[in-house]
Amino acid sequence: MVTITVNGMPPKTQPVDRKYFEEDVKTFEKEHPKIRIDAREGQMDPKTFSAKLAGGQLEDVFYVYFTDPAGLIQRRQGADIGAYVKDMPYYDQIKADYLKVFTGPDGRLYGLPNGQYSLGLVYNRALFTKAGLDPDRPPATWDEVRAAARKIAALAEGTVGYADYSKNNQGGWHFTAWVYSMGGDIAVKEQGRWKAAFDSVAGRRAVRMLQDMRWTDNTMGTRQLLQIEDVQKMMGAGKLGMYMAGPDNIPTIVKQFERKYEDYGIAAMPNGNATLGGGNGFMFNPKASPEKIKAGIEWVQWKYLNPERTEFEDERASGNDVPIGLPLDRLFTGAAAERQDTAHRKYANVPQDNYKPFAEGNARLEQKVEPPNAQQVYTVLDGVMQAVLTKKAVDVDQVLADAAKKVDGILATVK
Template identity: 25%
Template structure:
């Protein structure tokens, strides 16, 4: 009998051990009572960003010896999933870096707390920051603010310009010029296979933004209603925009999606002459010494200039309280400080979120930063509710036209219907 009981006890102990394993290492981190407050910062992994934040944390800790910041990064592909799945478990960071398009979802979940108004006065934010930071404003309160914002510009390879007999110092200003140059910059073999592309058409890169927020507006349309709840690109302007862009592949033969797997690889390899991409790419491209490239304003069309802007914002999670909250506020103030914003531009290529800093002469007149900063003036930030889904809609519209031979009207109407369903599901009951 005794033996049986002992075995039973062992069984129970084993069960208990298993269960505690599944419960996870909760409750370990809380009590380090040496007067130092630990806070956790999360962002996605982007090499230049990780390095700069590591450096900044060292400086911040030197200035605030009673605070320790733990910096954790996750692969970009899984970052949103990682953050979202951390919410129900109640584990996670104190300060977090989120894409502006994800904010509505996390707001609904009560994941973020409003930024304290004494530390981040709304009037000051509105006076100092570019107006696009209002994507972080809900019910009159700011919940997340960016260190930096991003816009698009035209990257072009100067060596390929020279080779094609074009002036490497006069990039195209209008789309008409751009198309003519793209034709000269495209090389194919006898069978018509691309050896070099004149114009990048990486839809799942930045090109879907070019279509949505730039071309649609340049043809006199508006992609969405002002409140972002209704799709309005299923209009003549939208059809014109999709026709115009798909003609680059179908009629003019100056490029195609996924050439050399993607646009960044092709541009780095010197087989793509012109590409619309974000300011964040500057840091990556500067690492390649043999690449001689320039940056220009997004070409105008029908006399209209437009741009797409986006940003990653920092917020404080709602479970952060007491000393951790104080420390988080301090850290966030540091991340948003003028000095950090200026350094962020130089290290990463993202533009200062405060107008004063971005518009400093040394930045506006910089040959590489200038086009991006000027682009911010007429930039629009799409109010995404499901970034992946809404991007897919445009990818599919493109494929319907290019691969399936569907008319641009049908393809775009179908896209509008699908995207409207995504918007309706989100806004339902709000």
């Protein structure tokens, strides 16, 4: 008998999710009589992580965001699990992009993904139709986004073709996605050190496209310094054609503003290069015994990476007003992905055809994660977005050069 401590249990403020989690623990233990789960709330907190590890308080299996593994691996704060996943069910069908997040410079594996998101283009299908655009064929390039935004903005005064964020680090987050979509990077590692990389052809293309839509076309509206809640409100009011977001934004709009799922679609990130993706997963305590690591992998696979349970989970969720059929958490390829897709189609309560452009296009894009020290970098890049969207005569080259110097300083602290 082996007992493993795991975190990631939903808090009591999420009673339905907590109930499902506790049910799953009981079922897992019944099916694995030699393993006991000691489940705890919470996730990996960078402020307390090292102290918990040194003091023997760190869980055997701990929840991380995709921005965490690189630093943890470098500091030897995660266990090498490569020897234990060879026989793991469906391991060979997990997308390589997500396993790469947990792979160290030594080529060894230090964790497993359990959820992911990718940014795309959420759009109002009704406004597309009114503007003479085909809602089943959304823009596939930024030039097409620009052209569609002009048609939508021309429908009526106060209607915005395309909107974007520019404060509270959300502008920097989206600028990162813009640069990725143009084929560039925010930061690169050269000779063991990180440096800013967005003062580039891709960075200038992103800034100038935003400039053109904001000031030449006047399709982004006069109100700026927006964040996610502002843009969702515009979309929920039927006054916005498009904005950059993940599929999870759609149920938020539908529920908060009493809209219909049929009103919205989502397309893949324009230009066909790459999209900003993020997510989460689990790593393993470097002090855990081989038996605990093996048991932890069995738990993570059974609970989070198990296409065989998808139909059960969809059926269970279908009675609780949970949207089923959104293109979320597509961690698998091949037969595993098809098995999940079949279950989602069976229990779908949202219009899956509206999301085909995203699902099909996204599968062809490189999924790039956030840069190191992402939130500090985003604070600087907020300034880039704000300058472009609020100052008509801004010097693009100077704005990018100044921001790059600041980001170089932030990246110099990355270890």
